[in-house]
Each structure stands twice: as C-alpha cells, then as structure tokens.
Amino acid sequence: MAAQDKALAAWQALNERQQTYMRIIYRADQEAERWHKGAWSRGERAVSAAEWRWIEYGPVGTFKGASLGELQQALADAGVRSQGTGSTLKVLQTTTSSSCARGRRSSRSTTWT
Numbered sequence: 001m002a003a004q005d006k007a008l009a010a011w012q013a014l015n016e017r018q019q020t021y022m023r024i025i026y027r028a029d030q031e032a033e034r035w036h037k038g039a040w041s042r043g044e045r046a047v048s049a050a051e052w053r054w055i056e057y058g059p060v061g062t063f064k065g066a067s068l069g070e071l072q073q074a075l076a077d078a079g080v081r082s083q084g085t086g087s088t089l090k091v092l093q094t095t096t097s098s099s100c101a102r103g104r105r106s107s108r109s110t111t112w113t
Contacts, residue, residue: 017080025071028070029053057069
C-alpha cells in the first residue's frame with residue numbers, strides 16, 4: 001500500500017470529532033510555521049522547529065483565571081472544546097504521529113506537536 005493510501009486510510013479511520021481536532025492542530029502548526037519563517041524579515045533570530053512546533057494546550061500560567069492555551073482557545077472558538085477534549089487528544093496521540101508533553105512550559109500546561 002502506498003504512503004498516500006495509508007494516510008487516507010488513517011484519516012478515514014478517525015471520527016468526525018477527531019478529524020476536526022486534527023484540522024485545528026494542523027492550522028495552528030501552519031500558522032506557527034509561517035510566523036517563524038518570517039523571523040529574519042522581522043529582524044528576529046530564527047528558532048529551531050524543535051522549539052516552536054509545540055502548541056500550548058493547557059492554561060497559560062499557574063494563577064487562578066489563567067488564560068486558555070493556544071490549542072484550547074482554538075478548540076473553544078470552533079465550538080468543540082468540552083469535557084471530552086482530553087479523551088479525544090489522548091486517542092489522537094495514540095493513533096497519529098502527534099505527541100503530547102505535560103509541563104513543557106509550566107507545571108500545569110500540556111503541549112502538542
């Protein structure tokens with residue numbers, strides 16, 4: 001089976017909610033890539049993709065009332081953030097090439113790549 005066929009089969013194996021989450025994660029990744037590719041033109045230092053490719057999910061900060069992480073906010077804006085979000089992300093982590101790390105930026109945050 002060709003790589004493209006395997007990718008299509010993997011995509012079709014995801015349910016609608018999981019596909020929506022993957023689209024949102026992909027958009028966030030592409031926006032970050034566009035931003036970081038333009039670093040030199042903005043007079044900034046280029047940063048390795050290993051550093052910037054992580055997308056903040058959990059609350060930003062450890063104080064009460066901390067703002068939503070980038071991914072949490074994008075899911076909320078799309079109307080798909082709910083109590084089942086953690087389960088959906090866990091399934092995506094085990095069925096796709098997505099990675100999740102807790103506490104990369106703070107002890108309460110979760111980041112995705």
